[in-house]
Amino acid sequence: MKSPFQYTQTFQSSLDEVVAQVARIILLLDEELETYNRFVLDLILREVLNNAVIHGNQRDHKKIVHLSLGVVNDQFVIEVKDEGPGFDWRTVIHNESNPQADHGRGFPIFHAYCKEIRLNQVGNQISLKLDIEKQTK
DSSP, X not given: OOSOOEEEEEEESOHHHHHHHHHHHHHHHHHHOSSOOHHHHHXXXXXXXXXXXXXXXXXXXXXXXXXXXXXXXXXXXXXXXXXXXXXXXXXXXXXXXXXXXXXXXXXXXXXXXXXXXXXXXXXXXXXXXXXXXXXXX
């Protein structure tokens, strides 16, 4: 890596903006990192940002999503905050996903790939840590 990577952005709550942010991050990381688990990072970013737009901000374009992505000790550290009221994440954080459902996949995905998952009390801010390199089990 050329220098410590840090990406911080505040953007309008829209799914189009999620796509643009993820594409921008992947392009920047392709220049900064020799190798990294692009598939997993892309998946995690899309899931966490889509959740902020859809569930947190209820697709309200007037609300903002705050995103921070950094590299610390061979891990990506992702922090996302929305302007929604939050939710009781304690009741769903360990739920398994239902393949037939059109929602509820976020936490199972985070558990599968992230080393750490932290949410604030209110449930409108999440911090995720995942390894930069693909880990074999």
